[in-house]
Amino acid sequence: MATQAEQVEQIRQSPAAAAAVxxxxxARRTSRRRAxxxxxxxxxxxxxxxxxxxxALIAEFLxxxxxxxxxxxxxxxxxxxxxxxxxxxxxTACMGLFFILGLMSSGAKSGRIAVAVGGLITVGVTxxxxxxxxxxxxxxxxxxxxxxxx
Numbered sequence: 001m002a003t004q005a006e007q008v009e010q011i012r013q014s015p016a017a018a019a020a021v022x023x024x025x026x027a028r029r030t031s032r033r034r035a036x037x038x039x040x041x042x043x044x045x046x047x048x049x050x051x052x053x054x055x056a057l058i059a060e061f062l063x064x065x066x067x068x069x070x071x072x073x074x075x076x077x078x079x080x081x082x083x084x085x086x087x088x089x090x091x092t093a094c095m096g097l098f099f100i101l102g103l104m105s106s107g108a109k110s111g112r113i114a115v116a117v118g119g120l121i122t123v124g125v126t127x128x129x130x131x132x133x134x135x136x137x138x139x140x141x142x143x144x145x146x147x148x149x150x
Contacts, residue, residue, distance in 0.1 A: 053111030060118040061098040
């Protein structure tokens with residue numbers, strides 16, 4: 001093997017020598033020899049788990065928190081089961097559920113399952129949010145539909 005100074009001198013003298021040095025360096029990088037003489041190949045690293053599972057869970061969590069958190073302000077105490085503590089109980093339960101789903105979302109398959117369960121929770125919260133959505137629509141000037149007239 002030539003020293004680095006000799007290789008630099010060879011490269012300066014001829015392009016063919018430069019190509020040979022590059023081939024030698026590439027061969028040294030790509031093939032590592034074990035004691036037994038077998039060639040080992042570079043090991044591919046495992047792909048990083050998908051991050052979009054976490055972002056979808058965060059979006060579902062925020063949607064649930066906003067819908068549940070707006071309940072006492074939009075309906076008032078009289079229409080929201082009479083207790084101011086009811087929304088806080090629902091908020092705590094929802095936070096606990098999404099915390100567990102966040103722990104589940106570390107893998108690819110379990111992340112998809114966690115997002116699906118979070119979606120079901122969000123749909124359930126949305127279905128209970130329909131009276132509040134009607135109040136928001138009235139605030140923006142929407143006229144009541146035939147089912148709301150009474």
